[in-house]
Amino acid sequence: MPATRARLLMMNAALGPLDYRVPDELAIEHGSVVIAPLGPRQVMGIVWEAEHLPTDPVPEAKLRPLLGVVDVPPIRPELRRLIEWTADYYVAPMASVARMVIASGGALRGPATMTEYRLSGGMPERMTAQRERAIAALEGEQATIRELAGLAGVSEGVLRGLVNQGVLEPVAVDVDRPFPQARHDHHLPDLSADQRAVADRLAGAVEGRGFAPFLLDGVTGSGKTETYFEAVGAALKAGRQVLVLLPEIALTEAFLSRFEERFGAAPVVWHSSLRSTQRRRAWRAIADGGAQVVVGARSALFLPYRSLGLIVVDEAHEISFKQDDGVRYNARDVAVMRAHFERIPVVLASATPALESLHMADTGTYEKLVLPSRFGGATLPDVRLVDLTEEKPGRGAWIAPPLVRELEARLERGEQSLLFLNRRGYAPLTLCRNCGFRFQCPNCSAWLVEHRLSRRLACHHCGHETQPPATCPECGEPDCLVACGPGVERIADEVAELLPDARVAVVTSDTINSPEKAAQFVAMAEGGAIDVIVGTQLVTKGFHFPELTLVGVIDADLGLEGGDLRAAERTYQQVAQVAGRAGRGEKPGEVLIQTRHPEAPVIAALAAGDRDAFYEAETENRRHAGAPPFGRWAAIIVSSEDEAEAREAANRIGATRPFLPDVEVLGPAPAPLALLRNRYRYRLLLNARRSAELQRVIRDWLGALTFPQGVRVGVDIDPYSFV
Incomplete structure (x- = not known):
């Protein structure tokens, strides 16, 4: 007998679950995406099992009828269970998690064809500066008017004028055309014995x-990638879908090339830079099973795969898998849970696994597979420490003499070098030498970072930008601004002074901010058009340059500052990963690590190449501190545009704290970044034993309180950022 009423998970978290009557002409099932009336509006919801989504019952006579069913496959039960688990574990509204599943509005409605525009080759009758800029920016581009306006940095009106004059021509796009099919046996690799056993x-x-x-x-x-590619091939052979999560969009192009060489067709890509038509096409192909392999950022984890057979999390230690706003989930851990609900394998691949992952392997929860040596006879690089208290760089310089000598030697031999500093821009602080004025973000409690390549002062937290002034805003003195400390741009300038013949590339998220630019950089590096790469954490993973034989770490101590729980582990991972870029071909590699603290355990472990000793010591430190994986951390972040309102709300939360033997509450106190995007922030930290029902404690605690409309209270389970 068909259902007469339906329980809906609404896409608005403020609504809660609602019941509706199912008209006789509508065929629905659990997971169906439907349209329902809400007052005078029409809203979207997902039909859910009533026992999984309790609410107060509504009499049949008061039920309003559903209006229609969206023409997409129902959300499968395995994904519905993942939505429930994610919302429960991360103390988030189910609606907020479900919105990540329905991540493409265009996939749910509209025609299968749409109109995009591209340059026709013609010129307008009257050229203006904006039209000239638009024509230059849109060469080779095709997208909707709105998307082209964003690419060109002009208004939609400017582009519509170009359409009217025939400079932009319409193109009918078949949005849902199928993707090329990959073949599991297109190009079978020659694996080593170790690789073959793991594969x-x-x-x-x-x-x-x-x-x-x-x-x-x-x-x-x-060769971890080539090894897990064999599991991808097994899934393709069985007609199952595969998800590969990558931590950075910039890694995508290099990965796509390797994938296409192995399987004969590129995978389907999913990330935030896709155009609306691309998102629609990918989403529908994923839902109907036409997308065989999806390579994407963390949000790809919640897409509605029809027949998932394998999940791979590459560079699984990366902190960018942790979402820091909205639903604050860790894609590494949610990937394991999705595999659990789907009853499929999941592979966490890394050269420097997270301590939590190693603990899970040690306790037998994960099966550990080891590739102990480099592929093809390549050897790991030699590592040397440069003690900056003894080998001091020159005045106003940041590269110590031993590293300068090695850079010169590599340039003479025609080999490539990489300098690593995890700090974007030219300098982290700009001040007036006359009055001491410091440039601070007006929206955040953070200094503005000078970027000389783009001639701007920028906040890396909120995106605020301003041009450097000719005079000090405080005292009016001209030519008095001083850059303090180094960023990668400043290191690149120093390299240019030391090695005027060297071709230098700065690689950060500012300069490599699209897959196309990443591909351009890789082609130049592989073609020998770059001598010295100066980069941030973006260059620590995924890239393979056979001629790169020297890695210099400018400031290995930088990541140890700030008292972060995972500071030592993160420093080890970053430096070990960037060191791994050296000597990947036939030529041996060398790594020089500049430090003022050679005795620090993490630095000593890097020098000795003794990862196990570092992890053992770090594990004991965590055990004594009750920190993950032996205890649990959670943060409660209170914010408001009114500082007094934020402080009062935080104090109310603190005053009603639970007193439990297995949960310790610290705070409230101003967050280290006390002002962010014009909101004042306070924070409480919870340290709980593994036995504590941490999420229930937080829900019961906060659920009993009400807050003013301007106050936001966020919960971060297993936080990675402590700012």
């Missing part, structure tokens, strides 16, 4: 069709 284990798990979590622990250059 066979992973492929066997895919064929076994059961939940199987793996930690693929392989040194840099060991």
Whole structure:
């Protein structure tokens, strides 16, 4: 007998679940995406099992009828269970999680064809500065008017004028055309014995069709990608879909090339830079099973795959897998849970696994697979420390003499070098030498970072930008502004002074901010058009340059500042990863690490190449502190545009804190970044034993309180950022 009423998970978290009557002419099932009336409006919801989504019952006579069913496959039960688990674990509204599933509005409605525009080759009757800029910016581009306006930095009206004059021509796009099909046996690789053993284990798990979590622990250059590609091939052979999560959009192009070489067709890509038509096409292909392999950022984890057979989290240690706003989830951990609900294998691949992942492997929860050596006979680089208290750079310089000598030697031999400093821009602080005025963001309690390449002062937290003034805003003195400290741009300038013949590339999220620019950089590096790469954490992973034989770490101590729980682990991971870029070809590599604290355990471990000793010491430190993986952390972040309102709300939360033997509450106190995007912030930290029902404690505690409309209260379970 067909259902007469339906419980809906609404897409608005403020609404809660609602019941509706199902008209006789509508065929629905659990997971159906439907349109429902709400007052005078029409809203979207997902039909849910009533026992999984309790609410107060509504009499039949008061139920309003559903208006229609959206023409997309129902959300499968495995994904519905993941939505429930994610909302429960991260103390987030289910609606907020479900919105990540329905991530493309265009996929749910509208025609299968749409109109995009491209340059026709013609010129307008009257050229203006804006039209000239638009024509230059849109060469080779095709998109909707809105998207083209964003690319060109002009108004939509300017582009519509170009359409009227025939400079932009319309193109009918078949939005839902199928993707090229990959073949599991297109180009079979020649694997080493170690790789083959691991590949066979992973492929066997895919064929076994059961939940199987793996930690693929392989040194840099060991061929982890080629190894798990064999599991991808097994899934393709079985007609199952595959999800590969990458931490950075900039890594996508290099990965796509390797994938297409192995399987004969590019995978489907999912990230925030896709145009609306691309998102629609990808979403519908994922939902109907036409997308065989999806490569994407963390949000790809919540897409409605029809027949998922394998999940791979590449560079699984990366902190960019942790979402820091909205639903504050960790894609690494949610990937394991999705694999659990889907009953499929999941592979966490890394050369420097997170301590939590290693603990799960040590306790037998994950199966650990090891690739102990580099592929093809390449050896790991030699590591040397440069003690900056003894080998001091020159005045106003940041590169110590031993590293300068090695840079010169590599340039003479025609080999490439990489200098790593995890700080974008030219300098982290600009001040007036006359009165001491410091340039601070008006929206955040943070200094403005000078970017000389783009001639701007920028806040890396809220995006505020301003041009450097000719005079000090405080005292009016001209030519008095001083850059304090180094960023990558300043290091690049120093390299240009030391090695005037060297071709230098600055690689950060400012300069490599699209897959196309990443591909351009890779082509130049592989073609020998770059001698010295100066970059941030963006260059620590995924890139393979055979001629790169020297890595210099400008300031290995930078990541140890600030008292972060994971500071030592993060420093080890970043430096070990960037060190792994050296000597990946036939030529041996060398790594020089500049430090003022050579005795620090993490620095000593890097010098000795003794990862196990570092992890053992870090594990004991965490055990004594009750920190993850032996205890649990959570943060409660209170914010408001009114500082007094934020402080009062935080104090109310603190005053009603639970007193439990297995949960310690610290704070409230101003957050380290006390002003962010014009909102004042206070924070409470919870340290709980593993036995504590942490999420229930937080829900009961905060659920009993009400706050003014301007106050936001966020919960961060397993926080990675402590600012």
